[in-house]
Amino acid sequence: MTEKAIIMRAVNKYYGAFHALKDIDLTVDRGERIVICGPSGSGKSTLIRTINQLEAIESGTIIVDEIELTAGGDNVTKVRQDVGMVFQSFNLFPHMTVLENCVLAPMKSRKVSRTEAEATARQYLERVKIPEQADKYPAQLSGGQQQRVAIARALCMKPRIMLFDEPTSALDPEMVKEVLDTMIDLAREGMTMLCVTHEMEFARAVADRVIFMDKGVIVEENAPDAFFNNPVNERLQNFLGQIA
């Protein structure tokens, strides 16, 4: 398959005068799993948030699933239907049950019937191994369970690409594994994934490519083995030294 999932060309993003992304070029194949790491403030979140236009860019081109994001019209909506996102802080809707969280977007955005949306939701809740929590409110769940609900909620839109922004950083250590296992399952099923994470075990296990960002620039990218064993860039060497 030559079709690309994501193409970013010469992307620049500013926050006021601050240059947050500098001439980013990145192409992601279908089914490819990419891990992005780098020091805090290096632009990792900003990068993946431009892919579903949670952040608008100042210049460059982003094409997602052959839809050009920057071309206007209802392209943004179409891209967002195709791209699921999981946040560090879960961002579940606290006034809705787990099931309602999962059916809202399919019903409103994809115009799926409630019956069908609920069936899909229960299927994904089963897959993230919490079918019995469907009628609870987010606050009644542990952090790990909430993040798995967030993953299920995103999957209910049947996305072709999933973005993860430090999905385990806000979790107690004993809950990290259950979320990573869910993500590994997803990777094994062939989902295109971009994950900002510092879980290097996860990167070694599933990533096709690991990207290191610093100061708004992609400094180095490589297959996991080469990335971890023979880092070229000095800043990456320091970074790997710190997190090891």
Added chain:
Amino acid sequence: MIREFTSAEVLFIVMAVRWTLILSAIAFLGGALGGLLIALTRTSASKGLRRMAAGFIQVFQGTPLLMQLFLVYFGLAVVGLPINPLLAAAVALTLHASAYLGEIWRGAIEAVPSGQSEAASALSLSYRDRMRHVVLPQALRLAIAPTVGFLVQLIKGTSLASIIGFTELTRAGQIINNATFQPFLVFGTVAALYFILCWPLSLLARHMEARMRRAITR
């Protein structure tokens, strides 16, 4: 001829309560619609719209309600409408309530964490669906207690309509007092009636606030 303050006079005052209630209801419902519009405009992405809404709020919060009543009352004639105290009071109080409710609800909307709106956007929900299903329901919970609190202020504020000649509770009291010269009895009765209207609402607001606090820690 000085009249006695009898049950007929009391009845006259009590019957005027309905005009206080009608005026309050019109202003509150109109203000709820206007306030929602103001709150959404205040929190919109467009800087120009935000400024306009902010200007509206500043004007109506920065001038006395009585002046707003006068301006609308005499303004009606200028735009060719009949001089009608109920209409003038309803319009002025609606504008006043729109500004205050708009400001209360803006605060409530902004108190909903931005991650909520972001998650809804990432799920490709439209602005309308984001507001309707995600942001506003959460903002509403925060806003209920101050909104009921404002309703109490609004009911008391309708008494100013008496000055432009609208016979609601306060003006009914003035009319009876002019005939009976029993100010303590008359205005004591009027005050008691306001209290009967407002006290349960104050209790309700306090009850809701307590419930909100419990809900947050659920």
